[in-house]
Amino acid sequence: MxxxxxxxxxxxxxxxxxxxxxxxxxxxxxxxxxxxxxxxxxxxxxxxxxxxxxxxxxxxxxxxxxxIVKTTLPSDEAIVKELEEVLKHPGLPLRIEKLVNSYIEHNFGKNWSTGDTGRLIRENIVSQKEEYWKGEGGSVYPRIRIVSYLLYHFPVYFCQYQRLLFELFKSGLLFNKMKIIDAGSGPGTISLSTIDFFRKLQDIYSRNNMDVKLSIRFGSIENELENIVCYKELIKNYLSGSGDISSNIIMDEPVRSSIENAPIPKDADLIVFSNVLAELKSTPPERANVVERIASSSKDPTLIIIEPADLDNSKALRITQQTLVRNGFYVYGPCSFMWGRTCTGNNCWSFRELGDISAPDFMKRIADTADSYRYMNIDMKFSYVILRKDGISKHNYHAKGKFMALSNLKMHIEKHINVAASVMSENLGNEKILVFKICDGTAREPCYAIMPVYHMSENNRELSEAGYGDIVEIFGVLVRENKNQSSINLLVTRNTIVRIAD
Ligand SMILES: C[S@@+](CC[C@H](N)C(=O)[O-])C[C@H]1O[C@@H](n2cnc3c(N)ncnc32)[C@H](O)[C@@H]1O
Known part of the structure; x- marks a missing residue:
């Protein structure tokens, strides 16, 4: 040569x-x-x-x-267990906490939480929250808005997303060589969280004497310059002290553009839209086109869309999701379409709850005031969908004749029947009466499994043990109509049998 x-x-x-x-x-x-x-x-x-x-x-x-040849990351039982243990105590890693703190200090001085600056930040946290809940986050993020975001939203979003990565990891959908696109990256929540996840995983591999080499390439799209500046600063500083793992992590120059018009990334393995679709001006079905376009030059990407858990944003997500399904995407989770029919996505409010993270010191500082609760944001509660183009789904369960589709329940009010359905909520009731949203993809109105605790037995306990999205088979449940709520309740009594399927 x-x-x-x-x-x-x-x-x-x-x-x-x-x-x-x-x-x-x-x-x-x-x-x-x-x-x-x-x-x-x-x-x-x-x-x-x-x-x-x-x-x-x-x-x-x-x-x-x-x-390096692209292969699925090893996820044998011992590794999964160790990682699960690490993720059981969610919170920002100390290094990230310090970096965020330095970013705030760098912009607003060491005493940022007191005086006029503290007041301004607090006001901004409150107004930012209201905007999100109304689904009108806008895209105006001057520095004070970024700082408010880092203080209030960033820690929870960082931690909850790692739980979704963990699901992908367990299912063999994470690879040693991956291209990841962070769409609407903001200050870098998803990119930082992913790097931290891989760092945790690599520590576990090393402890188990496994030599797993990683090569990860990140692309990001964001339309606000200030966010890009923050993204670059946080990630550069994080990688500069991350030892071995940083050597083969490549950060592409962020693309400053609206997601709607950004150049289409090629051959991505994972594309994440975390808390961004609700900020688009378009309607929920139109948002599907935005997602589809960004995914169009990737052969088999995993798509994660995350939105806030509130009624409007959560319902909007399901409409976008089901538009994508009609356009040829498949839901990996959390929904399962066990009768082979897909739903409309209309009128579906379902979100996941993963408990609290430990509050970082900077959050405690801003919350060290009257009405402290307004500035503490530690509960992981979000709506999400994971999509694929190849039809892989978390559960491959098909309901059969001994079960009744939820769409037929209205004809069997006050009768005992059998159903198979996904559990689509945590307990929505109280300590005495457990209430779980259930869905099989056919229901026209919301359905709930209701279990008074005094009816709980070895026969039906698994209803309360099922995880979000898990499929349960329920035998001998009483159908009730709740006309006030336009919903159907399935009453689980001590004679009802519940089994987690799969
Ligand atoms: C709520 S933040 C989410 C940031 C990050 N993904 C997270 O989960 O923490 C939404 C981000 O999307 C950006 N954004 C909103 N509309 C956008 C658009 N049409 N194109 C690109 N970015 C957009 C905003 O500037 C902001 O940084």
Whole structure:
């Protein structure tokens, strides 16, 4: 191979490509044997870094390089258990907490939580909340709005998203080599959370003596310059102290654009729209086109859409979801369409609750005032959908004849019947009467399984143990109509049998 005629960077690139294809492993210093000019290993590493991903190359911090082939991340039981244990105590990692704190201090000084600045930030937190709930977040994010966002929304969004990544991990939908798109990235919640997730996972692999090499490339789209500046600062600082894992994480230059008009990313493995669709001016069905366009040049991406849990935003998400389904996407979770029919997505309010995170110190500082509760945001409560193009779904359950579709319940009021359905809420009742939203994709009105605690028995306990989206088979349940709420209640008594399916 004659490399001498090539300009500097392309000479290095071509050589790296050649060595990656022809050697199992090589060290960057070896490259000097073939190059027209000598380089330090560190220089070669920096020159090549942005190309590792495309070259299918993994280079360790001590500059040993080898080919990396995309494979599912190992998720054997012991690893899953350890990771689950880590995620059981959700909260921001200390390093992220410190970085956010430095960002705030850098912009508003060490005493940001007191005096006029503290007052302004608090006012902004309150008005920002109201805007979200009305689904009119707008896109005006001057620095004070970013700081309010970091203080109030960022910690919970960061933690809840890791639980969705955990689901993907368990199902074999995370890979050692991934391209991830953070659409509507804001200050970088999703990108930072993903890097932290991989860091946690890599620590676990190391503890278990598993050598798992990662090559992750992030792209992001955001229309507000201030957010992009914050995103870049937080991520750069986070990666600069993250040791080994940072060596093969590539951050593309953020795309400053509206998602509607952004260049379409190519070959993404994971595309995340976290708390952004509700901010678009378009209607919920139109938002499906925005998502579809962004996913159109990726062969089999996993799409995650997350929205707030409130009635309006949650219902809007299901409409967008079902428009995407009609356009050829498949729901991986949390919904299951066990009768082979898809729903309309109309009038569906369902959200997931994952408990509280521990409040970061900066949140406690801003909440150290009268009406403290207004500035504390620690409960993970959100609506989401995970979509695929290839039809993979979390549950592959098909309901059969011994069960009745929920769409037929109205003809069987006051009768005992059997149903199979997904549990689509936590307990919506109280300690004495448990209430769970259930759905099988056919119901025209909301359906609830109601279980008075004094009826709980070994026969039916699994109803209360089912996770969000889990499918239960319920035998011998009494159908009741709730005319006031236009809903159907299924009364679970001590004679009712409930089994978690799958
Ligand atoms: C609520 S924040 C969510 C940020 C981040 N994804 C998270 O979950 O924390 C919404 C972000 O989307 C951005 N955004 C809103 N509309 C947008 C659009 N049409 N195109 C690109 N970004 C948009 C906003 O500027 C803001 O940064």
């Amino acid at each position: 004659n490399l001498s005629a090539l300009p500097m960077t392309s000479e290095i690139l071509s050589l790296a490509k050649y060595l990656a294809a022809s050697r199992l492993e090589f060290s960057l210093s070896e490259m000097n044997q073939y190059l027209s000019k000598g380089y330090k290993e560190k220089e070669l590493f920096e020159i090549l870094k942005m190309n590792f991903f495309n070259l299918n190359l993994y280079c360790s911090p001590d500059h040993k390089c080898s080919k």
